[in-house]
Amino acid sequence: MPVTVETPLEKWTGKVREVTLGATRDQKGTRSKTVTVGGETTLPFLHFEGSIPHPPVIAIEIQDSYPSDWSPVLLNAWGDTLKDPAEWAKKAEALGADLIMLRLRGVNGDGSETTGAQAAAVTKAVLQATGLPLIVRGPGQAEKDNELLVAVAEAAAGERLALGLCEDKNYRTIVAAALAHGHLVINSTPIDVNLAKQLNILVSDMQMEPDRILMDPTTGALGYGLEYTYSVMERLRIAALTGDSMTQMPMICFTGEESWRQKESKVGEGVPAAWGDWTRRGILWEAVTAVALLEAGADIVTLRHPDSVPIVRKAIEQLMAH
Amino acid sequence: MPLSGLEIYKLLPKTNCKECGFPTCLAFAMKLAAKQADLSACPYVSEEAKQALEAASAPPIRLVTLGGADHKVEVGNETVLFRHEKTFFHQPGVFVRVPDNLPAAELEAKVGEIVAFKTERVGMDLFVDGIAVQNVSGNADTFAQAVATVRAKTKRPMILLSENPAAIAAGLAKEGGLAPLVGPATAQNWQEMAKAAKAANASILVRADGDLSALAELAENVKAAGVESIVLDPGARTLYGNLALFTQLRRLALKKNFRPLGYPLAAFPGEGAGSFEEEVVAAAQAVAKYGGIVVLDHFDPAAMYILLTLRLNIYTDPQKPIQVSPGVYEFNAPKPESPLLVTTNFSLTYFSVAGEVEASGLPAWLLITDAEGMSVLTAWAAGKFDAERIAKAVKAFNVPDRINHKKIVIPGLVATISGELEEELPGWDVRVGPREAVDIPSYLKNVWK
Numbered sequence A: 001m002p003v004t005v006e007t008p009l010e011k012w013t014g015k016v017r018e019v020t021l022g023a024t025r026d027q028k029g030t031r032s033k034t035v036t037v038g039g040e041t042t043l044p045f046l047h048f049e050g051s052i053p054h055p056p057v058i059a060i061e062i063q064d065s066y067p068s069d070w071s072p073v074l075l076n077a078w079g080d081t082l083k084d085p086a087e088w089a090k091k092a093e094a095l096g097a098d099l100i101m102l103r104l105r106g107v108n109g110d111g112s113e114t115t116g117a118q119a120a121a122v123t124k125a126v127l128q129a130t131g132l133p134l135i136v137r138g139p140g141q142a143e144k145d146n147e148l149l150v151a152v153a154e155a156a157a158g159e160r161l162a163l164g165l166c167e168d169k170n171y172r173t174i175v176a177a178a179l180a181h182g183h184l185v186i187n188s189t190p191i192d193v194n195l196a197k198q199l200n201i202l203v204s205d206m207q208m209e210p211d212r213i214l215m216d217p218t219t220g221a222l223g224y225g226l227e228y229t230y231s232v233m234e235r236l237r238i239a240a241l242t243g244d245s246m247t248q249m250p251m252i253c254f255t256g257e258e259s260w261r262q263k264e265s266k267v268g269e270g271v272p273a274a275w276g277d278w279t280r281r282g283i284l285w286e287a288v289t290a291v292a293l294l295e296a297g298a299d300i301v302t303l304r305h306p307d308s309v310p311i312v313r314k315a316i317e318q319l320m321a322h
Numbered sequence B: 001m002p003l004s005g006l007e008i009y010k011l012l013p014k015t016n017c018k019e020c021g022f023p024t025c026l027a028f029a030m031k032l033a034a035k036q037a038d039l040s041a042c043p044y045v046s047e048e049a050k051q052a053l054e055a056a057s058a059p060p061i062r063l064v065t066l067g068g069a070d071h072k073v074e075v076g077n078e079t080v081l082f083r084h085e086k087t088f089f090h091q092p093g094v095f096v097r098v099p100d101n102l103p104a105a106e107l108e109a110k111v112g113e114i115v116a117f118k119t120e121r122v123g124m125d126l127f128v129d130g131i132a133v134q135n136v137s138g139n140a141d142t143f144a145q146a147v148a149t150v151r152a153k154t155k156r157p158m159i160l161l162s163e164n165p166a167a168i169a170a171g172l173a174k175e176g177g178l179a180p181l182v183g184p185a186t187a188q189n190w191q192e193m194a195k196a197a198k199a200a201n202a203s204i205l206v207r208a209d210g211d212l213s214a215l216a217e218l219a220e221n222v223k224a225a226g227v228e229s230i231v232l233d234p235g236a237r238t239l240y241g242n243l244a245l246f247t248q249l250r251r252l253a254l255k256k257n258f259r260p261l262g263y264p265l266a267a268f269p270g271e272g273a274g275s276f277e278e279e280v281v282a283a284a285q286a287v288a289k290y291g292g293i294v295v296l297d298h299f300d301p302a303a304m305y306i307l308l309t310l311r312l313n314i315y316t317d318p319q320k321p322i323q324v325s326p327g328v329y330e331f332n333a334p335k336p337e338s339p340l341l342v343t344t345n346f347s348l349t350y351f352s353v354a355g356e357v358e359a360s361g362l363p364a365w366l367l368i369t370d371a372e373g374m375s376v377l378t379a380w381a382a383g384k385f386d387a388e389r390i391a392k393a394v395k396a397f398n399v400p401d402r403i404n405h406k407k408i409v410i411p412g413l414v415a416t417i418s419g420e421l422e423e424e425l426p427g428w429d430v431r432v433g434p435r436e437a438v439d440i441p442s443y444l445k446n447v448w449k
């Protein structure tokens, strides 16, 4: 008894915006290439019903001073590279990163507070060391973020950096700096469709073009809130595809930061034997968090371990092959 | 798709004879739709109507049960495409596949290692659901032997895999009758395979590569041959292929109510993977994206723990976080002078903290407040873990009767509430603990006095 099955398709009316990071020399920047994300007209990787013009990309996270609080697994993997942000960026590029994410810690190795001039200098050094587009994030305290990101925006004028994080209580200064110097911004809200929308509206109201905004829906690592992140991302992407313009920004997930913060990745001793090999666990924790969120709609994932990069890269390639 | 009251009414005799106990056929139909009456109450309902009603009340994705009473795996019966629409109900069964041509001792050791794997997360036991045996040898006796070896080692559900129905039949004879899954049934072997499965009351795995029409036809054939407990394998062995086909199958079942493909799906992430890491990634995809049975080819504790954690995440009901009861919990036989810590009733938070306090070996009291199942910062941001609530819990659970001091340790993440808490609890000394639970043991040893 022959049966005919028709492929069940959804009719989406919306499209994720295309956002380009970085600017080349003829675009008033110095990057050797730009990276465009977004543009999807269907859910993640469903090539059979829509177009996915740009593969999601991987940013490798580097920091402006030695990340002594990182998991020993990460410290061992990178070694002395971690002491020099420029070297670190070079290695990250060689590892196949699409983007570099520079995280400003706010305090220097000697315990002193980072100044705007120092933040600007390290950004310039990283820009010189790599041709990849750059994301720059502040330490996450409103005043310090504003001080450092303004200096960075000015020093790297025209480079189309992505600056973050803009939050509902602190976005004006960062947006203004990005506007003045030709950069993008990352809007961050805690796991909620309406909050994300609202902040996108507020930032757009400052005349920031929607194709210069990335959204951080808040990342929960595997085992630590992933389910909430996963679902809010699916909801945001469905809203975008059904035509809600203020949810159509590409999404960025700080997967490396979240997954390497957890006990499973941070601690090797005194944990259940059933948790298996520590290094493997940490790397797979990060890779699985990243792939799960890519399949929920992430356009950019940030990673920390050199060995999770090829795993996630391979997954993206296979998901794009159709 | 369940029928509405009116749709059911159309199928009834419409004579209003009242024998069902309701005044009219329509009233009875309404009760049926609300599942408050049973169709058998009407003696006059036609055979056709009966079938239509039964078919309509069947779930769009059939529930498939593997295993005996001790270790049961139930998959299928899902109702939504996205977990936020309601929840995913039946988490996929995770199996590890072993080849039948391993020497018996090796096979035994391997299965032993797999079934010994056990750990706990947020109060839930995590373990491997069962074992799949692959007829790599091509020999029916070897296969049966291997099945017997595995069964002697564990009572968990089994999957018997061979394209040769004779091998499957031989294996089934040794499986022990614990409702296994067998297959694959293909266009070539389905008649014999269905016969073997039917005779043993086994569920059957139906495989047709890439072509959903062929898969549907095969499933219909197998069903007509008398095996209704079916699991589908659309044969994709790439990440994209699997995502595309699993998504289409789920949509067909739920949105089109397409019965011939309304069954749980099986994934074999090891096939087609170029490395162990690729296998883990493919397995993770199957867990998140509609897999019902996931058969791994390698067993590694770290990877298994990760996959089972992901499964726990994806199958958590989005409406209600996993919680523990508020109250005072005791660790390592606390005495009145032992430290008192406070946190929320979100399971993940509770178990993170409890695990560390326990591991410290030091006696302590842990006060769990009712924060509506939210983590420390989420609850704080939502006003569910503030000074007032903590002070209330201290009183409600008679904390002062248990301890002889007035010191309370709050999570480092909510250091800002310490002043308010001192106001709510006059005379108390509010201590700010570390931000991460991992640092609690050293805090208790070195800082808390």
Ligand code: B12
Pocket (backbone or CB within 6 Å): A189, A190, A191, A192, A195, A218, A219, A220, A221, A224, A225, A228, A258, B321, B341, B342, B343, B344, B346, B348, B349, B352, B353, B373, B374, B375, B376, B377, B378, B379, B380, B381, B382, B409, B410, B411, B412, B413, B433, B434, B435, B436, B437, B438, B440
């Ligand atoms: C998952 C999540 C949610 C889930 C809820 C999950 C839940 N059941 O709690 C949802 C989506 C519902 C949610 C909602 C909100 N969230 Co929320 N959420 C998160 C997220 C991603 C993870 C939280 C988590 O599960 N952590 C894991 C648990 C185990 O951590 P924990 O409870 O803190 O416990 C650790 C430590 O505190 C310590 N510890 C715990 N107890 C104790 C006790 C002692 C004595 C000691 C010493 C240590 C200790 O040990 C644990 C392990 O180290 C975080 C961001 C992130 N990536 O962390 C945001 C986050 C907590 N949320 C936030 C916010 C603002 C909200 C909302 C208010 C947003 C809104 N306006 O809607 C709502 C509030 C809820 C509501 N109104 O209903 C903010 C809080 C900001 C702040 N600093 O105040 C965060 C930090 C995100 C952000 N960066 O903005 N959220």
Ligand code: SF4
Pocket (backbone or CB within 6 Å): B012, B013, B014, B015, B016, B017, B018, B019, B020, B021, B022, B023, B024, B025, B028, B041, B042, B043, B044, B045
């Ligand atoms: S018994 Fe059947 S025919 Fe009679 S009223 Fe009830 S539903 Fe109608």
